[in-house]
Amino acid sequence: MNKKLLSGLVSASLLSAAMSAPAFAHQAGDFIVKAGAAMVAPNESSGDVAGLGEFSIDKDTQLGLNFTYMYSDNVAVELVAASPFTHEVSLDGVGVIAEVKQLPPTLLVEYYFGNAQSKLRPYVGVGVNYTMFFEDSFTGNPAAAGLKLNSLELTDSVGVAAKVGVDYMISDKWLVNASVMYADINTDVEFKSDTTAITVDTDIDPFVYMVSLGYVF
Numbered sequence: 001m002n003k004k005l006l007s008g009l010v011s012a013s014l015l016s017a018a019m020s021a022p023a024f025a026h027q028a029g030d031f032i033v034k035a036g037a038a039m040v041a042p043n044e045s046s047g048d049v050a051g052l053g054e055f056s057i058d059k060d061t062q063l064g065l066n067f068t069y070m071y072s073d074n075v076a077v078e079l080v081a082a083s084p085f086t087h088e089v090s091l092d093g094v095g096v097i098a099e100v101k102q103l104p105p106t107l108l109v110e111y112y113f114g115n116a117q118s119k120l121r122p123y124v125g126v127g128v129n130y131t132m133f134f135e136d137s138f139t140g141n142p143a144a145a146g147l148k149l150n151s152l153e154l155t156d157s158v159g160v161a162a163k164v165g166v167d168y169m170i171s172d173k174w175l176v177n178a179s180v181m182y183a184d185i186n187t188d189v190e191f192k193s194d195t196t197a198i199t200v201d202t203d204i205d206p207f208v209y210m211v212s213l214g215y216v217f
Contacts, residue, residue, distance in 0.1 A: 006144050008111070013106040016058075019086075022051065024118075025116060025118075025119070025121070025167075025169045025172065026070055026073065026076075026112055026116060026118075026121050026167070026174070026216075027070060027073050027116040027215060028070055028071065028072045028073055029070060030069075030070040030169065030187055030216050030217065031067075031069055031216075031217040032066075032067075032068040032069075032070070032175075032214050032215070032216050032217070033062070033067055033068075033214060033215055033217070034064075034065070034066040034068070034078075034175075034177050034212040034213065034214035034215075035066075035212055035213060035214075036063075036064055036177070036210055036212025036213060037061055037062075037063070037064065037210065037212070038061065038062055038063070038064025038082050038154075038208055038209070038210040038212055039059060039060070039061040039208065039209045039210070040059060040060055040061075040062075040085050040087075040206045040207075040208050041059045041206055041207050041208075041209065042057040042058075042059070042087070042204045042205070042206045043203075043204070043205045043206060043207065044056065044057045044202065044204050044205070045169050045202070045205075046189070046200050046201065046202035046203070047188060047200045047201055047202075048200075049091055049200055050091075050147060050193060050198075052091045052093060052094060052138050052151045053091065053092045054089065054094060054185070055087075055089050055090070055189070055200070055202055056089070056090040056091070056092070057072045057088075057089055057090075057204060058088045058090070059087075061084055061089055061107060062082050062083045062084065062085050062087045063082060063083040064080070064081075064082045064208075064210045064212060065080075065081045066073060066079070066080055066081075066109070066210075066212065067079045067177075068080070068213070069117050070112075071114045073112075073115060073168075074111060074112050074113075075109070075110070075111060075112070076108055076109075076110045076111075076112060076113075076125075077107070077108070077109055077110070078107070078108045078109075078125060078127075078163075079105065079106070079107055079108075080104075080105065080107075080108065080161075080163075080181065081105050081176055082103070082104070082119075082150075082168070084101045084102065084103050084134075085101065085102050085103070085104070085107050085199055086099060086100070086101050087099070087100055087101075087102070087129055088139075090187035093127070094140075094147070095140055096139060096140035097138060097139070097140050097147070097149065098136065098138050098140075098149075098152055099134075099135075099136075099137055099139045100133055100135070100136045100137075100152075100154055101133070101134050101135045102131055102132065102133045102134070103131070103132050103134075104129055104130070104131040104183060104185070104188060104208075105129075105130055105165075106127055106128065106129040106130070106161045106181065107125060107127045107128055107184060108125035108126060108127030108161065108163055108191075109125060109127055110123045110124065110125035110135065110163070111123060111124055111125070112167075117166060117216070119169045120166065120167075120168050120169075121166065121168075121169075122164075122165070122166045123163075123164070123165055123166070123167070124162075124163065124164050125162065125163040125164075125165075126160070126161070126162050126163075127160075127162075127163075128158065128159070128160065129157070129158070129160070129161040129183040129184065130156070130157070131156060131157040131158075131159075131183070131185045131186065131187075131204075132156045133153075133155070133156060133187065136152045136153055136154050137152060138150065138152055138191075147193065148193060148194040149191055149192070149193055150191065150192050151190075151191055151192045152189070152190070152191045152192045153189075153191070154187045154188070154189055154190070154202075155187050155188045155190070156187070156202075157185045157186050157187050159183060159184030159185055159186060160183075160184045161181060161182065161183045161184065162181070162182050163177060163179055163180070163181040163182075164179065164180055165179030165180070166178055166179070167187050167214065172216075173215055173216050174213070174214070174215060174216075175213070175214040175215075175216065176211075176212070176213060176214070177210070177211065177212045177214050178210070178211050178212075179209075179212075180207060180208070180209055180210075181207070181208040181210070182205070182206075182207055182208075183205070183206055184205060185201070185203070185204040185205055185206065186201070186203050186204070186205075187202050187204065188200070188201060188202070189202050
C-alpha cells in the first residue's frame, strides 16, 4: 500500500469518526442563554379590601431571559430575569383600581436528567425569588364606588421558587425550551383610604410559563 493511499484512508477514517461523534450539549463549563416569551399568571389571595372582597390581579407576558451555567453535566445554576411585568389590580363591583409593575429575578440550582449526549434534557430546579414592585399607582375610577384611595405602595418580596422544564437540542449550539416556574410572592399592599392608613396582606404566588430559544456558548 503506497503512502498516498494510506494517508487518504487515515484522513477518511478521522473525518468519519468526527462526523459520527456525538454532539455534546449541556456539559460542564457550558454557558447557555435563553430568550423568549414569559407569562406571569398570578394565583392571588388577599385580605378583605374595604368590604369589597379580595384583590384580583391580571396576567402579563414579557420578554423572559434565562442565564444558565453548567457546573457539571447534570447540575446547573440559573438566573431567571425578564423585562418589567405590568399588572392591573381590580375589585369586584368596582373594576380596575390600580396598576403595578414588578421585576422577579430568581436564582435556581437545577438538575438535568440524561447525559451530555442527550438531545432531550428535562430538568428540575429550586431556588430563591426576589420580587421588587415599583411605579404603583391607583387608576380607573375607585371614587365611583365611594373609595378615596391614595398613597399606594407594595413591599418587596423574598420567597422560594421551583421550576420544571425541558431543553431540546436542534443543533450542537441551538436549543428550544419550555418551562413552568412557581414563585412564592407575598407583599403588604399599603395605601390610604382618605386619610386612614390600611395594609392588606396579599399572596400573589404566580406560575410563570415560558417558551424560548437558547444558544450554548
